[in-house]
Amino acid sequence: MKVGKIGIKALVLVLIMFYALAAIAWVTGVEAPEEEEFELGEVTIEDNGTELAISIDEVSEYVTEKIEDAMGSVPEDMEMFVSGAYRATLLGISEVWEGEVPSRDDIKIVSSLPEPASALCFQYITGTGPSMENLRAENGVFEIVLQDGTLVENTSVQHLYELSKNITADDWKFEISSISTGESFVVEVKGDVFPEDFFGLREKVVFGQTASEKEGQEFTWEWSDINDGFQGFEDYEIFEGLEEPAPDSATIVALIAVILAIVILALII
């Protein structure tokens, strides 16, 4: 009976406190400080002593130009592959060089994804891409090694485009390493980043040309969502093996203190 009364008192107290706070907030018109949103940084490397900050737009422009030159048009989901590869590079570099700026000729990237847009993104960063002679003074290493260990020697856009027909979520693995120290980090995109039917739908829409209008629209939504995730989500949300930052212990203590305060006040009243 007593416990029941305390419960009711605590509930009344919470209600009074809530409406009092709501009234204060409404009358004073207080606004929350702007939340810190995730910002897609730039890939910073050194090329023969010169620091370069490579933005995703710069990479996208290069990739679009090269794919257009080779195929005459750009596959609609190209942007998603560029974003994924760019994010993987950002994470890989931060993990291997830990805040240091790597030299371009020290970077080695091994991709398991046989696809032209992601490959061109990695090639641009390592300075190994086509027509890059005037854009770089030195270059790193870029390779495509399939899951079964096969090295893809022909990295032409056409060939990779054909290979990309059968890719799955498991192929989104990239090993970024330092040639000088041998230290490496494997960036693996989480499987649940991709909707279940995504790669089947991609094959149908991009390669099969038999997709209905509805399927085409669905595919556009799906790859756009994935692309938004690559550009806006935190690392732990899209890549395997990274832990979500634990809540501050002060938050837990504050929550316990609030609950205790309500119970104590209810007891006093």
Added chain:
Amino acid sequence: MKFKLGSAYFAILGVITLAFGGLEVVTGLPGIEGLSTGALEIPPDLWRGIIIFFAGAFITAGAFKLRDIHGLGMSTFGSIMLWIIAGCDIFTRIMESIPNGAGGLNSLEGFLATYGPPYSPALFLLPFSLVIFYFIKEVEK
């Protein structure tokens, strides 16, 4: 006299609740966006809307026979439905007000701002529905 006034009060409250519930149902339909005016915001949530709509229907139906235990029970039941929805809103705001979303504690401005407008109709209607306790006590006498 008290019960006549009470009947009128709960009939009006019930109709208002019913109307807000209807609006939430309509805004919850696909392709329709939520409504917002001043401090009031109608969230586009179909299921919430259905609960509030029926809460309004029960409050109104019970309001006309408030002296009778069945009528009072119906209005109380409608009020409880409303409290559940408002309670969820209050609980959400309390939980959101303490952490800052980045693993730390919220600032004072951030904490207070969580309690600021816009408010859902359930939050506006909750204090008015608490009058039901007065009539429960009256019937108990």
